Amino acid sequence: MRYKVIGSLVAVIVLTSLVLGVVGCGDSTASPLPPQERLRVATTTSLYDTGLWGYLEPMFEEQYNVELDVMYAGTGKALEYGRRGDVDVITVHSKAREEQFIIEGYGVTRVPFAYNYFLIVGPAADPAGIRGLIPEDAFKKLMEAGSGSFVSRGDDSGTHGKEKAIWTAAGFDYETVRKAEWYIEGGTGMGPTLMMASEKQAYTLTDTGTFLAYKGKIDLVVIVDKGDILLNVYSAIAINPEENPKTKIDLANNLISFLTSPEIQELIGNYGVEEYGMQLFTPCAGAEPQ
Amino acid sequence: MTEIWQGFIKAIELIVSLDPEVMEIAGRSLGISMTSCLLASLVCIPLASLIYFHNFPGKRVLINIIQTFFSLPTVCVGLFVFVLFSRAGPLGGTNLLFTPTVMVLGQMILITPILLGLIISALSGVDKAILDTAISLGASGFQVAAVVLREVRYAVLAAIIMGFGRAISEVGIALMVGGNIRGFTRVITTAISLETSKGELELSLALGMILIFLALVVNVTLNRVQQR
Structure with missing residues (x-):
């Protein structure tokens, strides 16, 4: 009789390990053997909901061989993630608050990359x-x-x-x-x-x-x-490692160079044009739009 | 109403075609919730027996507190775990925030009171005669516990299924400490929340139905094992 209790426990363990095995396999095929570094970006919901991040993510991952974790949150929450050092870079759209964020020492610099x-x-x-x-x-x-x-x-x-x-x-x-x-x-x-x-x-x-x-x-x-x-300007800000030593400034800078590179700027400018018949984002690599 | 019907059709389509993204999300949901449920069971079965078989001052109060925590809101657990594991928090150094591991931990915290409370109340239902017989036959404390647990195995299994149900259906913890990262911490419930906010109602409904289907498979499997 007792074996039944043990039996069901064993079954649960076996099932769990099977499932975990499956999940594990899924993960390992996605990321080749050398354990990849993970870069965390908190992005404003408006960039996420348009699908822009889903479009850019695989390109960045391939180019820099890093696993990009994209979290969507309103600008307020994204800035809070940044303040706490829970992400390495943020992409947001609220100029005054971004400048405040940098004055407080949490962010390195504000790099505008697109606007609408x-x-x-x-x-x-x-x-x-x-x-x-x-x-x-x-x-x-x-x-x-x-x-x-x-x-x-x-x-x-x-x-x-x-x-x-x-x-x-x-x-x-x-x-x-x-x-x-x-x-x-x-x-x-x-x-x-x-x-x-x-x-x-x-x-x-x-x-x-x-x-x-x-x-x-x-x-x-x-x-x-x-x-x-x-006017609605989107900018990327790397989290200042002086304030949060564990954040990955190099990877964060890679992402910012990626976003402002000519090829990606062109892709951002063309994103959604075919589907919606007009431009969703105007690229503005690193400069404040006039 | 057509949305519900279309959602149902879509759910069947996604299951039959083994849609890779849906399968991955479903596997992750199952993996995380089963792990948390298993670990919580391993902690709770001995702990509940310990509480039930020992008399100590404040036992009644403790059981009351455990039962109160049945109502623990998932977002509160999520917030608590978030603050704990955020890099600015006391366990920030572990670098576990926004990983499946911390989701398992959060779900364990959520379902531990349920498992404890239900197992204790299951044990309370055991006929005292069985206890007395075992003791009079010279059984040790551990043996008595084993005899009694065997008596209440159905109720214990029901408690575990209940805990699993709460773990796999919660969204607050998964969203707050998992971050709903595609391909890493996205589970069925957080995917439903995202797809609903994107206005993809059919897909959301379909995912909901897949979750229920998974729960069905798990319950049937556990009951089969139990009855064999």
Whole structure:
């Protein structure tokens, strides 16, 4: 009788080792014998959701013979991963916070590598009548009209930061805006926020790339796409080894040179053009776009 | 509703065609959860017997605490393990954050209270006469425990299956300490969370169905072994 208990335990062990064996084999075929180094990058969700990282990852891994672990998180969380030294490099889009991050000594330098523009999207009927306005005026009118809801990321991401900047530029205190009845804080990534806005037929602020990638799945159109404030710059920052000695600065620098190399810049510029009929990202190797 | 039906069809397609990415993710889910469940069982069966067979002050309180931890939210365990293993944290030097190993550890923490609590309550259901007989026949403490555990093997197996179910279905720990890295720490639940956020509802539903299918296979296997 006791053997049955032991038997079932043995079965579990055998099954587990079998499964682990399978998983192990899978891994070893993916990475050839000399144990590869792993480089960790935390990337903003908007770069991940467009599929850009999935496209670039194998090329980088092959070129530098390193295993790249891509983690997606809003800019706020990505910066926090960086501060704690849990990743080696970050790709984010919130200039002011990136500069702060470097002043605090956590990052080495800020290297812009691509940009596009934010868009205000919403229901085709445009209930608040903000089509074609500049972003600041559009937000002002939204606030005054109070008709038509707005879904905010509400997750301390780069896009959320941009949204707050527009509210400030429009002359409002963000804390007052938050209290408005038509203002919805989703607390989630760009993709889910677009889906939520579509379900609720509300306005939202989005980056071009994610909007194009989701266009087929949602019922929203571009309402506002002109205004200097909408510029959206993506940059890569290597984590400073002086602050976090265990981070892999050399590998991180490899990734940054990779992203800013002419061939990859060209691939970034062409990424998605065939699928969406327009450019998702404009490459800007190392320089601030004008 | 059509999405659910299409999800079902897609699940069958993915299983029949042995889709390499899905197979890899499913294998990893199974591997991580079975390992955590096995390790937790190895700790919990002796520990639960120890607690049950010994009388000590505060035993009742301890059992109450164990049962309270049945409700442990997975994100809290995830957060706790994250803070512990983050490079800035006390165990940061181990460099284990965002690896499958630390996911196993997190799941062990999650299911240990369930295994302990359910095994203790299973032991409580044993007829006292069996205990007395064993003792009167001169059995040692270890032998008594073995006799009683044999009596409650079905309940112990049920506890293990319950623990496995909680481990393979949780998403909070896997996402927070695993990081959902493609090809390394992505498991079925984190893949579902990602695909849902990408709006790939059919694929998400299909993955959910595959998870249930895996659980079915594991349960049937364990029950077969038990009944032989």
